[in-house]
Amino acid sequence: MKLTKYLLLLPAALLCLVDAAAKNEPLKGFDKIGYTSRIIESFYLDSIDNDKLAEEAIVAMLKTLDPHSLYSNPEETKELVTPLEGNFSGIGIQFNMLNDTLIVIQTTSGGPSEKVGILPGDKILSADTTMISGVKRPRNEIMKALRGPKGTRVDVKVARRNVEEPIEFRITRDDIPVNSVDAAYMASPGTGYIRLSRFAETSYDEVLEALKGLEKQGMKRLIFDLEDNGGGILGAAAEIAELFLDKDDLITYTESPKLGTTPYVSRQKGRYADLPVAVTVNQYSASASEILSGALQDHDRAVVVGRRTFGKGLVQRPFPFPDGSMIRLTVARYHTPSGRVIQKPYERGKAEDYAADIKARYDNGEFYSADSISFPDSLKYTTLHRHRTVYGGGGIMPDKFVPLDTALYTPYYRDLMAKGVFNTFCLGYTNDHRKELQKKYDTQDKFIKNFDVDDKMMGEFVAQGEKDGVPVNDNELARSRTLIAAIIKGIIGRDLFDTSTYFRIVNPLLNPIYREALEIINSPEEYEKYLN
Numbered sequence: 001m002k003l004t005k006y007l008l009l010l011p012a013a014l015l016c017l018v019d020a021a022a023k024n025e026p027l028k029g030f031d032k033i034g035y036t037s038r039i040i041e042s043f044y045l046d047s048i049d050n051d052k053l054a055e056e057a058i059v060a061m062l063k064t065l066d067p068h069s070l071y072s073n074p075e076e077t078k079e080l081v082t083p084l085e086g087n088f089s090g091i092g093i094q095f096n097m098l099n100d101t102l103i104v105i106q107t108t109s110g111g112p113s114e115k116v117g118i119l120p121g122d123k124i125l126s127a128d129t130t131m132i133s134g135v136k137r138p139r140n141e142i143m144k145a146l147r148g149p150k151g152t153r154v155d156v157k158v159a160r161r162n163v164e165e166p167i168e169f170r171i172t173r174d175d176i177p178v179n180s181v182d183a184a185y186m187a188s189p190g191t192g193y194i195r196l197s198r199f200a201e202t203s204y205d206e207v208l209e210a211l212k213g214l215e216k217q218g219m220k221r222l223i224f225d226l227e228d229n230g231g232g233i234l235g236a237a238a239e240i241a242e243l244f245l246d247k248d249d250l251i252t253y254t255e256s257p258k259l260g261t262t263p264y265v266s267r268q269k270g271r272y273a274d275l276p277v278a279v280t281v282n283q284y285s286a287s288a289s290e291i292l293s294g295a296l297q298d299h300d301r302a303v304v305v306g307r308r309t310f311g312k313g314l315v316q317r318p319f320p321f322p323d324g325s326m327i328r329l330t331v332a333r334y335h336t337p338s339g340r341v342i343q344k345p346y347e348r349g350k351a352e353d354y355a356a357d358i359k360a361r362y363d364n365g366e367f368y369s370a371d372s373i374s375f376p377d378s379l380k381y382t383t384l385h386r387h388r389t390v391y392g393g394g395g396i397m398p399d400k401f402v403p404l405d406t407a408l409y410t411p412y413y414r415d416l417m418a419k420g421v422f423n424t425f426c427l428g429y430t431n432d433h434r435k436e437l438q439k440k441y442d443t444q445d446k447f448i449k450n451f452d453v454d455d456k457m458m459g460e461f462v463a464q465g466e467k468d469g470v471p472v473n474d475n476e477l478a479r480s481r482t483l484i485a486a487i488i489k490g491i492i493g494r495d496l497f498d499t500s501t502y503f504r505i506v507n508p509l510l511n512p513i514y515r516e517a518l519e520i521i522n523s524p525e526e527y528e529k530y531l532n
Contacts, residue, residue: 285309314333
């Protein structure tokens with residue numbers, strides 16, 4: 001009897017709730033979500049995780065919007081924000097994992113690890129009570145053990161070559177810069193080169209410092225590499241654009257039916273407003289990269305070289321929650337100064353189709369021929385000074401198209417990359433020969449000029465591949481040998497010196513966009529031809 005009465009109470013209570021709602025205006029839109037959550041919380045049969053349910057509901061809602069409106073939990077938010085802040089607190093090392101062993105590649109100059117005496121080639125065995133080497137520990141757990149609030153301490157045990165017992169260090173964590181300039185060097189007499197990997201809070205200062213350094217080396221022209229740069233902070237892109245534009249030049253503007261139009265204008269004549277510039281881009285250059293390249297193209301300040309960019313021109317505004325999670329909601333669209341919309345077309349709720357767009361462009365032949373892209377008259381725009389034709393419709397179409405070159409790519413090479421053979425071999429080789437390499441090649445220039453991947457070394461690399469499950473294919477090895485040797489040399493050079501060394505080695509040999517940009521920027525006639 002009691003059981004029957006209890007079972008009947010639930011429908012009665014639910015009817016009361018429904019009846020109460022019915023007396024008011026009909027529930028619409030987001031009111032239904034709150035109403036649904038109250039019903040679930042009050043009457044659902046089993047216990048539920050309210051936080052998880054709420055997260056899943058938020059994710060599901062945002063999926064029905066555009067491809068770039070996203071929810072991130074506290075941990076994901078931290079991973080998203082850290083690279084854009086330009087620093088984090090940690091011990092200041094670059095490392096790689098080799099056979100479950102953490103090997104230090106470089107220490108941050110002046111950073112906590114360098115101060116206590118950690119050296120490249122050291123193997124970190126543990127951090128406090130966390131075993132790091134010799135166990136299959138996920139990289140994010142290793143990062144968690146090494147990073148921490150500024151001023152906190154971590155005790156690490158280190159194995160060092162030719163030292164019998166582990167060495168113990170106590171390291172005080174500090175702010176560690178996350179550099180966004182990957183490389184800055186003189187590509188040829190008078191021609192500087194800068195590669196920017198992202199647009200972070202520190203990017204303007206990094207780029208300006210790199211430009212000043214190149215000026216001291218005689219820079220008269222610049223290649224600005226934005227290939228594979230997925231974007232970042234709009235303000236950083238605007239500040240960098242100012243370096244190359246005149247006062248009052250429009251950099252970009254955002255447009256929203258709810259927020260109106262917001263222009264971003266150069267506040268002063270840039271220090272490098274008269275410097276000839278070639279900007280290199282590809283299909284993975286997105287967002288802030290497209291704002292910068294589009295602004296310089298529209299103002300006839302640079303020749304854009306490469307392939308059509310990604311086409312990400314939606315403005316996300318962060319809306320943080322107190323627990324550290326965050327919604328990044330699309331609130332506006334970017335336009336270039338000439339009025340072009342950067343965002344490529346998309347269907348709401350069709351994120352899978354949007355994600356597959358790059359592959360579709362590849363399948364359609366766009367990466368191999370500019371003729372595969374057609375632009376109706378409605379997508380033709382005019383630059384602001386020399387009145388050249390430029391194109392809208394999504395992404396930035398370069399002034400000089402450079403097709404993808406896959407002549408050296410083979411299934412054997414792809415398998416080597418997929419299995420991580422390059423990093424495994426180069427890390428082991430550098431670690432085993434570090435002292436002799438440092439003695440023989442005490443400068444970048446000596447290494448680049450004299451180091452050679454000879455037959456013996458290539459044989460050792462092939463053997464490493466076979467050990468890692470990539471059987472050698474002699475014909476494909478012969479076809480990919482130049483590519484493989486350049487990458488081996490580049491990675492070893494990077495581990496001995498810095499990332500600039502890597503790009504100094506691989507760019508001239510393996511990057512046709514770089515070679516084309518260098519040819520154009522070094523010829524005043526060619527450069528002017530593309531700007532007229």
